[in-house]
Amino acid sequence: MSSNILSVFNPPPSRDLTPEESKDCLPCQILGGCGALIGGTYLATGLVFRGEKPGINSANYKMCVRGLVMLLTRSSQVAIVSTLLAAQQINALVLPNLGEAAAEVFRVEPAALNSIDEVANIIESSFNAASNKIASKLNIELFAENQESKFAPVFQSQNQEDIIKDKYIIVFKSDVGADVIDFHQNWVAEVHSSHVGKLHHKRNGRQHPFLNNLKQQSIAGNGGLSDVFHIENAVSGYMGHFLPQTIEMIRRHPAVAFVEKDSYVKAINYDTQADSPWGLARISHREPLSLGSFNKYIYDTDGGEGVTSYIIDTGINVNHEDFEGRAKWGATIPQGDADVDGNGHGSHCAGTIGSKHYGVAKKASLVAVKVLRSNGSGSMSDVVKGVEYAANAHLKAVKENKKGFKGSTANMSLGGGKSPALDLAVNAAVKAGIHFSVAAGNDNADACNYSPAAAENAITVGASTIGDYRAYFSNYGKCVDIFAPGLNILSTYIGSNLATATLSGTSMAAPHVAGLLSYFLSLQPGADSEFFEASSGVTPAQLKKNVIAFGSKNVLDDIPNDGTPNILIYNGGNKNLTEFWGTTTPSTADVKAVDLKDLETKIDSLVESAKDESEHLLAEIKKMVSSAFAKY
Structure with missing residues (x-):
């Protein structure tokens, strides 16, 4: 009897199988409707054979095969082919037009299908030939030097000391669907398992460097995919510890946009000095501070009401009395860390945003998103997860549409080397509707070389002094959008429920802007109406534009002539805000x-x-x- 070929990409129409039909179906027995592990390779539903077996009804047999095939989506079939090729370790591949391919998987003589064991043997023995057949059908090109540009690029921090060894962030292309992502991640898990499985023997009595590095980083198990992230309709990806050969295969996958070596990130603070509560006063006056105004903050007492501000930092001392019960814990991203601010940096930033005595928006709700450990440092991948948490929490709040909710802001007073993944996550969160403020950095250098300072959708904030100078440590350049007080800033702290501290840095400047965003969001036209919906309120892009346009122009000294804006934030001094909102939707x-x-x-x-x-x-x-x- 001649053999028949089953095309997974063009299955014939069929109907569901009855229990009786399934009993008589040999492929159903072999694959169990979900897959089988054969020769260490995951064969997903659909890798089945058409033919006849003595003693089994031919029609039912074929019906079963067709039913299984119909369970596969087009993208799932693509992933299966990718999995087969990956398992063969053809790790120098480009897969062109997988979606349009009509791959023929196996050619099997029906006469040989006398038992499940025999079928398993046939599958195993046919595996290499099957992979070659697929490669031939898909026009797969083997690796050549001039094909490097076709692979997903690998980004890394300019500072080699910041790179976390063997840890990566992988970002998918924007048009990749959820089913492809799921299969890709399963494929990565299999590939990693295959590669790392060969390392579990000691070389000359010593453990492989990759496994030793996992131990040094206190990573349980064998590494691999550790976490995923997804911001709705914007960005998706995952992170984990991988071997170089695994990363090379990931780079060649058509769903991957880029790979980034994970790196350390730290809180941006500079110094601690004596008390000086001048920052709030400065943002409520157009003119420079004087003896009569240096300690007077003029503001609307309803500022911040109905707005949630996410502090993506070291956490918040949520029990501090100055928060008046408006601060709560949202998430702790670093594995094994407690829900507590052991550093103080995040609590200080939260106080500048919305505390009773030190806050710009004194009625705002504050949410702790801990991404940095008690030493003030963490990884870019954890920060990306923190941004994801804030964005998805905001989207959930928008969908719930609770009465009085007016929108969300976020503050990130942290930074590191250039990270495309973090910049992309921040931009995606802004697209999701969060109004973002980020610190420019404290290196007296171009802010465009730092992340998240380079994220174009956020408001990047430089630091100014009480004498209206650019703070000597503040970064500058065209990526800076505006300046805010950042030298000797008094705010809430850790150690007790009454603790305060005076810190300096662009870390202290950024929360002034996050507070101002919260302030204006709560006061936007129509926000007090019972019919107001946050989803229809002022957009992050428009509010950013208004804040910059409303700022005090040309009041600062020592601003480089390189495109750095000479603008200081201004809250309106509790005057009529018609001028501020006039640029939004004028009648x-x-x-x-x-x-x-x-x-x-x-x-x-x-x-x-x-x-x-x-x-x-x-x-x-x-x-x-x-x-x-x-x-x-």
């Missing part, structure tokens, strides 16, 4: 009012410069005034 009347105001300003300027000019010029100006007002 026709608002447009006319703004136009008239601009025109009046121009005319006043002309009049001032024309005092020594002729009466003829003054007459022309008066005519211009009359004409302008007649127009409206």
Whole structure:
């Protein structure tokens, strides 16, 4: 009897099998409807054979085969082929147009199908030939030097000391579906298991460096995929400890956008000095501080109400009295760490955002997202997970649409070398609706070389002094959006429920902006209406634009002439915020009012410069005034 070929990519239509039909189906017995481990390789549902077996009803047999095949989605079939190839360790592959391929899997003589054991043997013995057949059908090209550009790039920190050995962050392409991601991650687990399984023997009495490194990092087991992240409709990926050969296979997978070597990140603080509560006062005055204004903060007492601010940091001393019960614990990302701020950095930032005495937005709700350990350092991958937590918590709050919820902000007063994965995560979180403030960094260098300072959708904040200078440590450059007080800032701390500390750094500047974002979000037009929905409120992009446009211009000294903005944040001094919101969604009347105001300003300027000019010029100006007002 001639053999038949089963094409997994073009299965015939079928109906569900009855229990009786399943009993008589040999492939069903072999595969169990979910897969089988044969020769160490995972064979997913659908790798079955068409044919006849003596004693088994031919029609039922074929029906069973077709039913199993129909369980497969197109992307699942692609993943199966990838798995087969990976298991063969053809690790220098490019898989072009997998989705369009019509791979033929195995050719089996039906006469040989006399027992399950015989079928298993056939599968095992046919494996190499099957992989070669698939490779041939898919036009697989073997690795060549000039194909390197086709593979997913690998990014890493410029500072080699920051890199965490053997640990990686893998980010998927934006158009990859959930089913492909699931199969890819299963495939990675199998590939890693295969590679690391060969290391479990000592070389000259010594353990393999990869396994030894896992032990030094207190990583249980054999490494591999440790965690995943996903921000809805934006970015997905995973992280883990992998061998170089595994990473090379991951790079060649068509679903992968890029790979990043994980690196250390640290809290950005600079110094501790005596008390000086000047920061809040400065952001509520246009003019420089004086003896009469240096300790006066002018604000709306409802600022921050209905807004949730996520502090992605070392945690928060949630029981501190100055938080008035508005602070809570959200998540602890570093494995094995307790739900407590053992450093103080996060508690200080939270206090500047929303504490009773030291906060910009004194009614905001504060959520601790711990990504840094008690020593103030952590990994980029943990920070990415923290951003994911904040973004998904915000999306959940938006969907729940509880009365009074007005939106979410986030603060990240931390940084490290350039991390595309972290920048992408922050940008995705902003796209999800969170208003993000990040610290520019304390190296007196270009902020564009640091993450998350380089994340374009966030507001990147430099530090200023009480004398209106750029703080000598503050980063600068075109990636900086605005400045805020960052030298000698008094706020809440750890050690007791009344503790305070005075710290300096762009870490202290960024929460001023996060607090200001929370402040303005709570006061946005229509926010007090019972029909208000956060999803229809001001967008992060628009609020960022307004905050920058509303800031005090050209009031700082020592600003480099390299595109660094000379803008200091301003809260409006509890005055009418029509000017602030006027750039958001102006009505026709608002447009006319703004136009008239601009025109009046121009005319006043002309009049001032024309005092020594002729009466003829003054007459022309008066005519211009009359004409302008007649127009409206």
